[in-house]
Amino acid sequence: MERQMHLGLFLLGTGSHIAGWRYPGACDSFQDLAAMQEVARIAERGRFDLIFLGDNLYADAQAHPSYTARFEPLTLLSALAATTSRIGLGATASTTYSDPFTVARAFASLDHLSGGRAAWNAVTSASPAASVNFGREHPAHAERYAVAEEFVAVVRGLWDCWDDDAIVADRATGRYIDAAKVRSLNHEGPHFKVKGPLNIGRSPQGRPVILQAGGSAPGQRLAALTADVVFSVVQDFDEAQRQYAELKQLVVQHGRPADAVTLLPGVMPVVGRTDREALDRLATLQGFIDGGNAMAMLSERFGTDMRRYDLDGPVPDLPLPDSYHSFIRAMLGKARREGMTLRDLYNLVAAARGHWVLCGSAERVADTLEHWFRQGAADGFNVMPPYFPDGLSDFVDLVVPILQDRGVFRRDYTGTTLREHLGLPRPAAGAT
Helix, strand or coil: CCCCCEEEEECCCCCCCCCHHHCCCCCCCCCCHHHHHHHHHHHHHCCCCEEEECCCCCCCCCCCHHHHCCCCHHHHHHHHHCCCCCCEEEEEEECCCCCHHHHHHHHHHHHHHHCCCEEEEEECCCCHHHHHHCCCCCCCHHHHHHHHHHHHHHHHHHHCCECCCCEEEECCCCEEECHHHECCCCEECCCCEECCCCCCCCECCECCEEEECCCCHHHHHHHHHHCCEEEECCCCHHHHHHHHHHHHHHHHHCCCCHHHCEEEEEEEEEEECCHHHHHHHHHHHHHCCCHHHHHHHHHHHHCCCHHHCCCCCECCCCCCCCCCHHHHHHHHHHHHHHCCEHHHHHHHHHHHCCCEEEEEEHHHHHHHHHHHHHCCCCCEEEECCCCCCHHHHHHHHHHHHHHHHCCCCCCCCCCCCHHHHHCCCCCCCCCC
């Protein structure tokens, strides 16, 4: 069977563009269940592999609207599980501000509720702003990843404490659980002490899918060791191709086959029936930008007040902050390659929070995605519509049929679980 492209939907209710909610007819709330159910149905109609919800643990009135006022991700996905049947459901839970038992239990529950469609995005919470809501100091970058590596190992171990057939429910004998098929984890490490087992049986997928997005060296190591899907921040083909090759090589070095990990660069597609129509839509969106919000986002990502620099001057020579490594590396790399001014960088961040913006006719968008896919720059894409629902509908109704006609994207689901969509085997209990 020919290699198939994978598509994730990055769901921000007000759109990935910071001002997407202002576009005529766009959804203006990430607290509207009916609207999110409609979006999920559109994505499932488009045969997307999964819906993905990021998260943050603090509120900033100057930030992106969907990061300031939103549903808690697992709560929303539990509701969407009841109104969808095939599409995967992925959510972020922090390894810095959560605990392994709670995370393992919650995602195992979502996997049962959805019939095997759950995915956990294991993140270390880059921004220190969350610390004030949890009464603790924000750990340094290296410590966050040391904690994360152990955290993920504990969660995976807890998912494996039950055999598939441990629940007997034998009415004749009265035996409900075969105790010999349920094990304690008995983990004792430098950061966590967890006995286990979970108080929920083995999940339909064996283990929920693990997502990861760290771009730093420790983040890439964690991905190579444990991730099933990796999201990336890239700006051009050569950069994406290099990152793809490096990650696949790292996966093999850690004893896993290269195709064990699916790499999905983020892309914000602005689609029209013609190039002109698409460009006009992007111009409309850019005209809605509130300069204060975009500059606040830029400052927060770079870890310094960017207002002190000349917008029409060169991008300053900034060190990597102790957060958002992949984002900053991608942004600074593009700025230096192309001789961008700070205003150029500001506009790029304002459009899609630093992610790749692909604007054009459906044919042009499909051509570009297919080229990246076929030439070893991606296994698919994390699609980030600028606004909902029409920004997604345009992609599903105009771009997806072209990809299907070219034989690079499925016409229908062939399985029922997210692991099946991704071509991943179901792990046996206790498998590494």
